[in-house]
Amino acid sequence: MTKEKIKVVLDGKERELPVIESTIGNPSIDIRKLGKYNYFTYDPGFTSTSACTSKITYVDGNKGELLYRGYPIEQLAEKCDYLDVSYLLMHGELPDQAQKTVYLKSIASHSLLHDQLNNIFGGFRRDAHPMAVMVGVVGSMSAFYFDNMDINDPNHRQISAQRLIAKIPTIAAWSYTYNLGLPFVYPKNEYDFGTNFLHMLFSRPYKDYEPNPIISKAFEKILILHADHEQNASTSTVRLVGSTGANPYACIAAGIASLWGPAHGGANEATLRMLTEIKDESRIKQYINRAKDKDDEFRLMGFGHRVYRNQDPRAIIMKETCHEVLDELGLNDDPIFKLAMKLEKIALEDEYFIEKKLYPNVDFYSGIVMRAIGIPFSMFTAVFALARTAGWVAHWNEMMMSDESKIGRPRQVYKGKTKRDIK
Numbered sequence: 001m002t003k004e005k006i007k008v009v010l011d012g013k014e015r016e017l018p019v020i021e022s023t024i025g026n027p028s029i030d031i032r033k034l035g036k037y038n039y040f041t042y043d044p045g046f047t048s049t050s051a052c053t054s055k056i057t058y059v060d061g062n063k064g065e066l067l068y069r070g071y072p073i074e075q076l077a078e079k080c081d082y083l084d085v086s087y088l089l090m091h092g093e094l095p096d097q098a099q100k101t102v103y104l105k106s107i108a109s110h111s112l113l114h115d116q117l118n119n120i121f122g123g124f125r126r127d128a129h130p131m132a133v134m135v136g137v138v139g140s141m142s143a144f145y146f147d148n149m150d151i152n153d154p155n156h157r158q159i160s161a162q163r164l165i166a167k168i169p170t171i172a173a174w175s176y177t178y179n180l181g182l183p184f185v186y187p188k189n190e191y192d193f194g195t196n197f198l199h200m201l202f203s204r205p206y207k208d209y210e211p212n213p214i215i216s217k218a219f220e221k222i223l224i225l226h227a228d229h230e231q232n233a234s235t236s237t238v239r240l241v242g243s244t245g246a247n248p249y250a251c252i253a254a255g256i257a258s259l260w261g262p263a264h265g266g267a268n269e270a271t272l273r274m275l276t277e278i279k280d281e282s283r284i285k286q287y288i289n290r291a292k293d294k295d296d297e298f299r300l301m302g303f304g305h306r307v308y309r310n311q312d313p314r315a316i317i318m319k320e321t322c323h324e325v326l327d328e329l330g331l332n333d334d335p336i337f338k339l340a341m342k343l344e345k346i347a348l349e350d351e352y353f354i355e356k357k358l359y360p361n362v363d364f365y366s367g368i369v370m371r372a373i374g375i376p377f378s379m380f381t382a383v384f385a386l387a388r389t390a391g392w393v394a395h396w397n398e399m400m401m402s403d404e405s406k407i408g409r410p411r412q413v414y415k416g417k418t419k420r421d422i423k
């Protein structure tokens, strides 16, 4: 849908570049033909580059708006469960009752792991980080589920996507129980998606996990808020790996690896570790000063976002949820929570954070909620990964369906030596 053209002057010659309009949001200049004129564009970090067209998620960083398939995140978090949202991301519409029944049945039937996968867990050190185990186990799924792995067959893609959504909670929970040296807890189909994960994480052979509706609702919200966020680093990783024709399990394993970094999904764990390190309100100023110091690499974890230059709408929902959970569990006097609220207040009143439009992001609060629920720090990013799987598979599927997809292969500005001979 080209509306207008942009004129650029290259080597004294005027060239016209088409503009691709979005349904909402900025248009993009189509620079695909620039190479023909012997020019590339330079944009490390892709701050101004659209790598694809997509119909899945829209983020307006200035307004602080997030839509999945057009629906505002606030409505989805209130009215839907995670599996509704995962269906929406993949199929474009929320499921009706009949579609939901079939979908739930399929997810439930895929939640177990092939028994041989237990041996793969056994190959890891007991103290391995759950994300390291997840990268390995999810990658190895292609060695188990290759029966329906033809990436050009839409039906195979559906099966792989549902297998991933269904099995990742089991893999994530087992990555942690393996750490503890405890037996694996099998999924129970009577639970909703999120509660089932909490059951696999917290049930012990001598005592079943007792679900609490407020905790279950809060956990579903965490999953919904983290389910997708358009072309973030891990989703772009999944698309890049998928663009080579790699199988879906390899793509999602790469997405998990990308998410692990503290600048991305690792931020919730890093935030809680930072709060634990700050320890006392009297030390907040010292850490804020460190975050502002150009010569210090320290950043205030859980603050800032590449796209949001306003409040992260997910953070607003998570903050409310945080209060509900702490009220329910009687944890309002929890020192870490009080410290977090104080830190948030001081940072939001500080000129540096105001001027740079640095607000708390969703992970500032999600870490506090997860800590209150009893989820260990090392599992925070694993929870993010299991939530984001819905977005990853939806983007992978969209890319596989697109006529415009081609292998991702950026160019570079070469700054090395010019041609020379060995003497």
Ligand code: ACO
Pocket (backbone or CB within 6 Å): 262, 263, 264, 265, 267, 291, 292, 298, 299, 300, 301, 302, 303, 304, 305, 306, 307, 356, 358, 361, 362, 363
């Ligand atoms: N603490 C202190 N200063 C910060 C912070 C922070 N958390 N975030 C950004 N800044 C500063 C930068 O130093 C930079 O200053 P400058 O203009 O003087 O050089 C300015 O704000 C802009 O920051 P950029 O690094 O250009 O922003 P970018 O978009 O590249 O980074 C990011 C975004 C990675 C999220 C960054 O804000 C950050 O590291 N935050 C902490 C980690 C975090 O919470 N990540 C979670 C992201 S949300 C998610 O994945 C769900």
